[in-house]
Amino acid sequence: MTSFRGTSPESPSLAGLRKNSSRPRDVFNIIMTGLSVLCVVITLIPLVLVLAFVTIQGAGSITPALFTELPPPPGLEGGGIANAIIGTLIVVAIATLISVPFGVMAAVYLSEFSKDGQVARWVRFFTNVLSGVPSIISGVFVYALLVRTGLTGYSAVAGGVALAVLMLPTIIRTTDEALNIIPQEIRWASIGVGASRYQTVLQIVLPAAIPSILTGVTLAIARAAGETAPLIFTALFSSFWPNGILQPIATLSVLVYNFAIVPFEPQQELAWAGSLILVLLVLLTSIIARVVTRQKTY
Amino acid sequence: MVEQVAAQTNQTKTSTVFKIEDCDIYYGSYKAVRDVSMEIPPNQITSFIGPSGCGKSTILRCLNRLNDLIEIFHLTGKILYHGQNLYDSDIDPVEVRRRIGMVFQRPNPFPKTIYDNIAYGPRINGFKGDTDEMDALVERSLKRAVLWDEVKDKLQESGFSLSGGQQQRLCIARAVAVDPEVVLMDEPCSALDPISTLKIEELMMELREKYTIVIVTHNMQQATRVADKTAFFNAVPTESGGKVGYLAEFNDTQEIFGNPKETATRDYVTGRFG
Ligand SMILES: Nc1ncnc2c1ncn2[C@@H]1O[C@H](COP(=O)(O)OP(=O)(O)O)[C@@H](O)[C@H]1O
Ligand SMILES: [Mg+2]
Numbered sequence: 001m002t003s004f005r006g007t008s009p010e011s012p013s014l015a016g017l018r019k020n021s022s023r024p025r026d027v028f029n030i031i032m033t034g035l036s037v038l039c040v041v042i043t044l045i046p047l048v049l050v051l052a053f054v055t056i057q058g059a060g061s062i063t064p065a066l067f068t069e070l071p072p073p074p075g076l077e078g079g080g081i082a083n084a085i086i087g088t089l090i091v092v093a094i095a096t097l098i099s100v101p102f103g104v105m106a107a108v109y110l111s112e113f114s115k116d117g118q119v120a121r122w123v124r125f126f127t128n129v130l131s132g133v134p135s136i137i138s139g140v141f142v143y144a145l146l147v148r149t150g151l152t153g154y155s156a157v158a159g160g161v162a163l164a165v166l167m168l169p170t171i172i173r174t175t176d177e178a179l180n181i182i183p184q185e186i187r188w189a190s191i192g193v194g195a196s197r198y199q200t201v202l203q204i205v206l207p208a209a210i211p212s213i214l215t216g217v218t219l220a221i222a223r224a225a226g227e228t229a230p231l232i233f234t235a236l237f238s239s240f241w242p243n244g245i246l247q248p249i250a251t252l253s254v255l256v257y258n259f260a261i262v263p264f265e266p267q268q269e270l271a272w273a274g275s276l277i278l279v280l281l282v283l284l285t286s287i288i289a290r291v292v293t294r295q296k297t298y
Numbered sequence: 299m300v301e302q303v304a305a306q307t308n309q310t311k312t313s314t315v316f317k318i319e320d321c322d323i324y325y326g327s328y329k330a331v332r333d334v335s336m337e338i339p340p341n342q343i344t345s346f347i348g349p350s351g352c353g354k355s356t357i358l359r360c361l362n363r364l365n366d367l368i369e370i371f372h373l374t375g376k377i378l379y380h381g382q383n384l385y386d387s388d389i390d391p392v393e394v395r396r397r398i399g400m401v402f403q404r405p406n407p408f409p410k411t412i413y414d415n416i417a418y419g420p421r422i423n424g425f426k427g428d429t430d431e432m433d434a435l436v437e438r439s440l441k442r443a444v445l446w447d448e449v450k451d452k453l454q455e456s457g458f459s460l461s462g463g464q465q466q467r468l469c470i471a472r473a474v475a476v477d478p479e480v481v482l483m484d485e486p487c488s489a490l491d492p493i494s495t496l497k498i499e500e501l502m503m504e505l506r507e508k509y510t511i512v513i514v515t516h517n518m519q520q521a522t523r524v525a526d527k528t529a530f531f532n533a534v535p536t537e538s539g540g541k542v543g544y545l546a547e548f549n550d551t552q553e554i555f556g557n558p559k560e561t562a563t564r565d566y567v568t569g570r571f572g
Contacts, residue, residue, distance in 0.1 A: 194396030
């Protein structure tokens, strides 16, 4: 019989297997873990505070009237912000109707037809630049383009166009990425049964990418819905019910901006309520985006 | 124009489906395959074997102009399909691909229902019939791919719900649904388990009655089991440091495996390299 050596846990060669939290490497590990937990907490504090503050301040003013009535004249009690809620929905709808077709088609060109040429590279570059442009710039641009020229004047349409400019880069980029994720083999399979390029894109590639595209669109909507700067001098504001898309229109974000800085308490309360509803709207769209993403095939 | 070409080819239907003449194939300036000439007979199974990277897939994709999708691809020489050069400038590649179908290495059903996976091809090719006729076409195609009994109760489920072997047979059904004359298969069994592989092989034997089949395979037993003719491709180093593929030997499968003329073929089929 040969004797076995080194099998007892106490034998020197195996002692190193045991946990030993005083080794430098383990100490470093513990410290770094602690540091990152700390950073997470610090990051979360302002986020939680903002949400909590808005909820506490706004929740008290949530009444049925909020959703059915117009804001009161300065100094008077009561009233609601129904016109701004509707206005935000209208302006965002206009922006979506403009930006989604253009954005999706542009992305289809980039991903399916451009063959990674020079044009596509420049378009992608400028899309990225555009997504970093401060939102007020898009407001100024549309002000000069539609408001000053009198084409639409201050109106829901002008506001919608300003938001569409902001939404475009997000939609182009997410759609471009969504299309790129679709495996090449599926396109080949479709071409292989005798489909043309555009039949393949319209009937196979785009449908497969729809969940990811919708996610991008919803994220773009969520961002646009909260924008104030591009709306201040395009959609302007109105204390009355929306009156056609070629008239100035109230929106939640501009209402918050206007009412938060006036010295009247009822207006300030409406501003808080408006903030809360805006936050909830954004939250809701983000949740929808999440749910839609789960339907992904690829 | 396409119809004219079709009429011509129908009249001149030859005993050779493909005649490849002096083909050099390039990706950009890189010559992937040199000087291939061969004839592929109708209603037989022709297999392409050879080491990885010798250009089997490249040549296969030339037969239905799928390589057109690769921008840097180009070809010199002729690929005659019933005497008509597929690379003539007045040939419509879309119509070529309808007549010459393809099954890929990895099963790649469309992200659609089983039914629509089959119906897609006929629809985009201008299928005129009503729903009943489409139902019949779907059933016929699935039966031809010996998949009908397994899926007839779940035609509205996603193609992805099937097993890998079933997905591959779905892809075969999809290819035959547009009534091609030729079915090209690029290593159709390499992602499948042995039982699914046997099923696909049986299926190929049946399809041979109606279609001309060209199959790339890495599995030499598979070639001996199914192929009537076998082409052995090899790759040799070039002066510039790359390598280029060429057709080393093409003959009846029994000859290639039993009595190879070339040493390279003998080495390959006896497993000495590859
Ligand atoms: N799309 C492509 N672009 C550039 N080179 C390619 C492409 N496809 C294949 N090749 C090259 O062509 C040669 C043959 O490839 P392939 O036909 O795939 O060989 P096989 O199928 O025999 O393994 C390889 O050197 C490969 O790198
Ligand atoms: Mg290959």
